[in-house]
Amino acid sequence: MTQDYDLIIHNGTVVDGSGRPSVQADVAVSRGLIAQIGDLSRSSSVTRIDAAGLVVAPGFIDLHSHTDLFLPALPTADSLVCQGITTVVTGQCGLSPAPLGTGNCRRTRELFGARLNRIGEIMPWPLCSHLGKYLDFLTQICLSVNVVPLVGQGVIRGAVMGGNPGSPDDSQRALMRHLAEEAMDEGAFGISTGLIYPPGSWSTTQELVDIVSCVAARGGMYFSHIRNEGEKLLESIREALEIGRLSGARVHISHFKAAGKCNCDKSVRALELLDKAAETQPLGMDMYPYTAGSTSLVSLLPDWALQGNRSDLFMRLKDPKQRRKMTSDMATGGLAQGNWEGVLIIQSESRPEYAGYRLSDLAAQSGLTPEEWLYDALLATHCDPMMVLFMMSEDNRRNEICHPLMAIGTDGFGLATAGLTSGIMTHPRSFGTFPRILGRYCREEKLISLETAVYKMTGLAASYLNLKDRGIIREASVADLTIFNPKTVIDTATYDCPKSYPKGIDTVLVAGQVVVSQGEHTGARPGKVIRRNG
Numbered sequence: 001m002t003q004d005y006d007l008i009i010h011n012g013t014v015v016d017g018s019g020r021p022s023v024q025a026d027v028a029v030s031r032g033l034i035a036q037i038g039d040l041s042r043s044s045s046v047t048r049i050d051a052a053g054l055v056v057a058p059g060f061i062d063l064h065s066h067t068d069l070f071l072p073a074l075p076t077a078d079s080l081v082c083q084g085i086t087t088v089v090t091g092q093c094g095l096s097p098a099p100l101g102t103g104n105c106r107r108t109r110e111l112f113g114a115r116l117n118r119i120g121e122i123m124p125w126p127l128c129s130h131l132g133k134y135l136d137f138l139t140q141i142c143l144s145v146n147v148v149p150l151v152g153q154g155v156i157r158g159a160v161m162g163g164n165p166g167s168p169d170d171s172q173r174a175l176m177r178h179l180a181e182e183a184m185d186e187g188a189f190g191i192s193t194g195l196i197y198p199p200g201s202w203s204t205t206q207e208l209v210d211i212v213s214c215v216a217a218r219g220g221m222y223f224s225h226i227r228n229e230g231e232k233l234l235e236s237i238r239e240a241l242e243i244g245r246l247s248g249a250r251v252h253i254s255h256f257k258a259a260g261k262c263n264c265d266k267s268v269r270a271l272e273l274l275d276k277a278a279e280t281q282p283l284g285m286d287m288y289p290y291t292a293g294s295t296s297l298v299s300l301l302p303d304w305a306l307q308g309n310r311s312d313l314f315m316r317l318k319d320p321k322q323r324r325k326m327t328s329d330m331a332t333g334g335l336a337q338g339n340w341e342g343v344l345i346i347q348s349e350s351r352p353e354y355a356g357y358r359l360s361d362l363a364a365q366s367g368l369t370p371e372e373w374l375y376d377a378l379l380a381t382h383c384d385p386m387m388v389l390f391m392m393s394e395d396n397r398r399n400e401i402c403h404p405l406m407a408i409g410t411d412g413f414g415l416a417t418a419g420l421t422s423g424i425m426t427h428p429r430s431f432g433t434f435p436r437i438l439g440r441y442c443r444e445e446k447l448i449s450l451e452t453a454v455y456k457m458t459g460l461a462a463s464y465l466n467l468k469d470r471g472i473i474r475e476a477s478v479a480d481l482t483i484f485n486p487k488t489v490i491d492t493a494t495y496d497c498p499k500s501y502p503k504g505i506d507t508v509l510v511a512g513q514v515v516v517s518q519g520e521h522t523g524a525r526p527g528k529v530i531r532r533n534g
Helices: 105-110 113-121 125-129 131-141 153-161 170-185 205-216 233-247 266-278 310-318 320-332 359-366 370-381 394-402 429-444 450-457 459-465
Strands: 005-014 023-030 033-038 045-050 055-058 060-062 085-090 146-149 190-194 221-225 251-253 283-287 292-296 343-347 386-390 406-408 481-484 505-510 513-517
Touching (some): 060 406, 060 459, 131 170, 190 205, 233 251, 266 394, 283 394, 310 370, 320 370, 394 406, 406 429, 429 450, 450 459
Parallel strands (some): 005 045, 005 055, 060 085, 221 251, 283 406
Antiparallel strands (some): 005 023, 055 481, 292 386, 343 386, 481 505, 505 513
């Protein structure tokens, strides 16, 4: 007897990703697409999934991910897929794996060093000369998630100018535009910046307008880790908005936050600024539901200290005069601003004994000031430590989650608790972001409704990316689906134990294939690289 469908999910509560009220309905899948929604009790299928007591939602879209750096080592992206994530936006913070170019490849690869550690040995660096070649490689190895690629402005600048600050000349500007246009033609959805990280931090507003304009001309977006998320948060948002207005690109503010205790009041003012701007220009933003961020320890240093290559940096770190200047500058600016007890070392391959300790405690144990300990530690480890930095207000995070323009991103990696990536320590967001929204802020604190939470994770994110066939459960859409228990879904990852899978994510489908079943990854790899206009 001929089966009507490949798969039917029956008895579930469908939250379709539009924000509309949930409905009781069955969902049928055929050939990787949603075929029908409704009462399918009389229909047959090859496979049936009983979703009684469960929510059937579109697959979650992670608007801010760095997992493109880890996919060569872990194409299954376990920690993301097991959250219910089916699509990730990569190439963020100006740090896409390509295009590295040729002349300054070594310097550019140094940007990734602290994040990758030994995983960098697996990266197909020869294929990173062009974004298209790297995306072809990801397609060939087969993935469990879909990838929406961006090209990183910091990597482009590094490929052209290396670690050199200052303004590019006409020929360098032309080459940067060419690399951005080439990446767009190879499938990038837009360009990203990481304006706290050299070499992107050395770019002027006009330089950014110049390169973003050629991306906008090809229909691309502008994702920005803005220049300052603390004392100059409002000025930095205004810069991003100006770049959008002058270039014509849609602006997206990455991992929105007001960093630092003394800047808590700026969150509301920043949201008001974005609300006003949204009246006249298209924009969006995302966040992760934690009060700590994470990046490399070396990012605590002032920008000027990071100029040139690592040898230049190490010379400065050894120079007492340069140390005094760095100490003075960090007291009034930068990420820490004296909050050394808020810096938690989570990983150091060369000095694993640092992991799990606050920088303030490590300095006290050594009889050094926090600044002197930092300089010595960076020299001793060749700048490999990663940190978690506690810098946000929980009250602000609650308010920000409720904002109608706010979508969700992990700012994390696709990792696993076993295998090649098991030694990589991380922020709990890599394992828990989306279930944390559903369990803590939706069910327990009732800040937002279930329908609104799912909308922020799916339909809203898809609208920002102009993905017409994902993010909403409707006929003919791709069957990327997440089935979860609304009564039990919760994150289990913590800062002390960040590599812990969530509870309550029952089943995840990508293009109609089951990649998570009863909370366990099946090993299936039906994901695809979604290229712009591809």
